[in-house]
Amino acid sequence: MRRVTFNQSEDDSSKIYYYDDKITVTQEMITLGEPYNQVFNLATIYGVSHGKDTSGTFGRLLWCFIAFFGLLFGSILFFKDWHLTGGISVFVSAFILWAAIHNSARPFVELKFGGLNNQMLYFKKMDEAEALSVAIKFAIQSKNTPPNPGQNVYPVPIFPNPVLSRN
Numbered sequence: 001m002r003r004v005t006f007n008q009s010e011d012d013s014s015k016i017y018y019y020d021d022k023i024t025v026t027q028e029m030i031t032l033g034e035p036y037n038q039v040f041n042l043a044t045i046y047g048v049s050h051g052k053d054t055s056g057t058f059g060r061l062l063w064c065f066i067a068f069f070g071l072l073f074g075s076i077l078f079f080k081d082w083h084l085t086g087g088i089s090v091f092v093s094a095f096i097l098w099a100a101i102h103n104s105a106r107p108f109v110e111l112k113f114g115g116l117n118n119q120m121l122y123f124k125k126m127d128e129a130e131a132l133s134v135a136i137k138f139a140i141q142s143k144n145t146p147p148n149p150g151q152n153v154y155p156v157p158i159f160p161n162p163v164l165s166r167n
Contacts, residue, residue, distance in 0.1 A: 015027040015142070017135040017136070017138050017139045018131065018132055018135030018136070018139075020128075020132075021033065022034050022035070023132060025042075025132070025135045025136055025139050026042075026139070027042070027139060027142065027143065028041070028042055028043075029041055029042055030042060030045075030111070030136065030139075032121070036121070038119075040111060040119070042136075042139055042140060042143055043143070044113055045111050045112065045113060045136070045140060046112055046113070046114050046140075047112035047140075048109060048110065048111055048112060048133050048136045048137055048140070049109075049110045049112070049133065050107070050108065050109045050110070050129045050130055050132070050133035051107070051108065051129075052105035052106065052107055052108070052126065053105060053106045053107075053108045053120075053122070054104070054105050057104075060100045060101075060103075060104055063096060063097075063099075063100040064097060064100045064101070066093075066096070067093045067094070067096040067097035067100065068093075068097065069093075070089055070090075070092065070093030070096065071089075071090055071093045071094060071097070073089060073093075074086045074087070074088075074089030074090035074091075074092075074093055075090060077089060078090065106122050106123070107122070107123045107124070107125060107126040107128070107129040107130075108120050108121060108122050108123065108129060109121045109123070109129050109132050109133050109136070111136070
């Protein structure tokens, strides 16, 4: 069950932007459930992107090439009265070819932290990745909106009082 909300209540800490069985995006944090079991503070994320992962294309093409020759070899064996060996070879090669084509582009959401430690989250469907990306963008945008009149810009001082002073 996926739910995307934008104005749930007046209290910023209880605002939920995305809720899934395993992923929750609130005003303050992103909570990832079972496969990841991680929590990210929204203040540390400066950007998010989504798309389809096409890395490893050479490896997939190599597996398709091997599977194609496995199909060819298996069909030759099948027609040369090696039915069991040829059938198994065709079946295994067809499965390898299907797996290489099926996993050719996985949808992902990339959480950008401003360094080399970006986090990639992979999904089964592109619309799930797009919905999570949009929800995180709205949460980041609402976190960086200017405060209401009369409200402090920073909850804590940027430069705290020094502990040791030369005076």
